[in-house]
Amino acid sequence: MADKKKLRVVNNKTPSVDGKGLMQGRSFYTDDLAAPNSLVIKMLRSPHAFAHIKSIDVSEAQKLNGVALVLTYKDVPHVSFSRAGQGYPEPSPHDKFILDEYVRYVGDEVAMVAAIDEEVAEEALKLIKVEYEVLDPVLDFETAYENKSVIHPEDGIKEMFPIGFDPKKNVAASYEMEVGDVEKELRKSDVVVEETFYTQAQAHAMLETHSSNARLDEHNRLVIYSSTQTPFHMRRIMATTLGMPVSQIRFIKPRVGGGFGGKQAFHGEFFCALTTLRTGRPSRFVYTREEVFGASYTRHPMKISLKIGAMKDGRINAIDCRSLSDTGAYGEHALTVFMIVGSKVLPLYNKVDAVRFGGRVVYTNHVPAGAYRGYGAIQGNYALESTIDVLSEKLGMDPKRVREINSMKEKETSPIFEIMGEGTKGTAMIMESCKLPYCISRGAELIDWKNNYPRKVINDHKVRGYGMAIAMQGSGIPFIDMGSASIKLNDGGSYMVTVGATDIGQGSDTIISQIVAEELQTTVDKVLIYSSDTDLTPFDCGAYASSTTYVSGNAAWKAAQKMRARLIKEASQYLNVKEDEVEFDGTTFTAKDKSVTLNDLSIQWLYNKDLHQVSVTESYYGHVSPPPFMAAYAEVEVDLETGEYEVVNYVTVTDCGTTINPMLARGQVEGGVVQGLGMACFEAVKYDKKGNLLSNNFLNYHIPTHKEIYKLTTEFADSYEPTGPFGAKSVGEIGIDTPPAVICNAIYNATGVRVHSLPITPEKILKGLKELKK
């Protein structure tokens, strides 16, 4: 185990390697790099929630001066795929075609136009004549199962392995598991509570809209720049779907302006590829903000019902969780998001004698759902952690105490880890690092739980309520997610690091540079990093599933260790001494009275003597997925006359192992918390009765601003994960998990009103207050 106190770069305040350049406007986002004179791509989108295209006439559009290409379903390969952007084989159904004769939500793709500029492209869209046979849409996910409207009646769609896919019944995936005998344990319990919660669709709202562009290089290979989290998966999926060799496609991920899961999947990439392949001309496709809201994907809305049984002393016997998830028109991440409702939530209470989880993921005619930070955990956490408070009240116990008694501790485990993976069987693991008890007690101190819980009266109509919740996440997907890193030595003694790890703004380029600098006893400015490019960097699964610090970070650490060993070996040969006699302090190799600098050797090896390039490559995949843990508390001031409330202070204490970069870790936690607060308090994707999206811009879909965020109190537990790079676990997603439950509990403690659906709006609180008065 490395001694955290001796770390000089890791766990120290280090500015982001790209922070200054980006603030100064260096332009390396996808559309900044589009080739000059690229054809502009625009999409004709469905005005109907569900329809069959009876006829489509593009002849007028094709004739318009400046139009280079028009594509309909008749012109593209009819090969089903999943946009999800996952490993192979995907746990998501192959239920999507590049273009199709069915349209399944308002905004679904009908026809593509590529033209010399935006105005011509827009004009051409108006000239396309489509005759639709309008079908009955399914717009309420509770009526989707076995509905007479079948959203995917077509042939040629499939599951890659059994995921409970049953499209004739509108089921994208289903899952059931049970440990012990839940019914028996519930009967034995002194107290049983039963609650049902609804979570809404949430929009990622990353500031850079989906963007991609394509060109042919001098070898006539297809080069695609894409604002993506998964360049290597994209290359594979595109090659398979278009029937091209992988070798003919290069994906480059430049700077990405935020992802949060929203850029794990395909958006415009296929259309850029087809346009450039068929015309030979460069092309670009930049989604409008309206398209990002209405034609990409959202978080899965869910209905979650929980039964929890406990004994009088507070010990929880059994948890029974039934869920229904709405995947919208396509089943991207249908099963995996659904399973995480159980697998990254229920193990928090690992002392139960029985636990059951199951239900279905159904298709509807809404904008598809897909990967979004938190990925099932936020939905499950809202339901479970709210129900734990209901249980605590019925037991007459402090909810903090109930969590202390029942929650996961270090060196413990849960049978769920082995049973539930991501679409497949999971991996058994012991919690080598779990400071959850500290997180709970430290958070309570910071919010002064002892004196404040459950409420403080401010005046005759204002009350402050205090609420809490705990959470866990994972660190990558064991045995499935792989990252790799190459390091080469430059003359002058700097290192070039190439990684497939995908920096999407979370700061992975910085933390990987820190890991390499720490191991090679150098400074971050001597580590040059490049990510990610399918031609130039080694493979990485991409930025998802809280994997980058743990999986890609471990790969970089292994590569740096290998580089260190290689340098010492080669220096020993130069100095003509034994390897174990050589000391290396990052700049000089010393053995007894002999020494040589890295700078001198690096120049000699390239120009003078024993000429060769020193380089190494290493890969890593997890054998476990060590969860980070968190305890969160909030102080919420509620106006009893209007139902309006303010989150006065949001306290988190996180165990993510070693924080590789304490400031970036803080940014991840706080950024997650604020997105979670958005979902808890006001963000909601809304449709009208015909399935038209109403929340399709930043005025109708409000995200948190400086006006709503008051104080965030963010601390980290002193923790060390023995399998992580320098003791680190993940920190990208856990921040988003707690706000819905914490706010729900705080509002209840302030008002006596428990809101069972998100977002928790003043209207719902006021309605509850009126009912209480009756």
Add this chain to the structure above:
Amino acid sequence: MKVSFYLNDVLVSYDVKPHEYLAATLRRNGVKSIKVGCNESSCGSCTLLIENKPVMSCSVLTASVEGKHITTVEGIQEEAAKLSRCFSNEGADQCGFCNVGYALVCYALKKEYKNPTDEEIINYIVGNLCRCSGLYSQLKAIKAYLKEE
């Protein structure tokens, strides 16, 4: 039509359509530091300064800036570097897409107000959205920047 204006104190002249907006004109002519996040003046990513006042350039007709002084981040490189240091110190920098807009709006705020209150700061910057940071650390960073000489 031809429109001429001062871009970071240099007189430039562009051929534009009468209905073209400034963000589009500038990006088309290679000023890629301007970012377009919504194209309907509700996110602030395309902020630049016209006569030292921050505006969202996706909704300003290029034809309307004839003869005016426009400042983009290229014109305030040192100030942007200072704000970046403050963002780093507080853990407020992430994807960077909103950063250029922040650099310009914070610089304008610094020039316009001597010792702004929190409320004045928030009212000034609230049109610049950020989806990555927790906003709280960003506000602390901006306050530190405003105190710098």
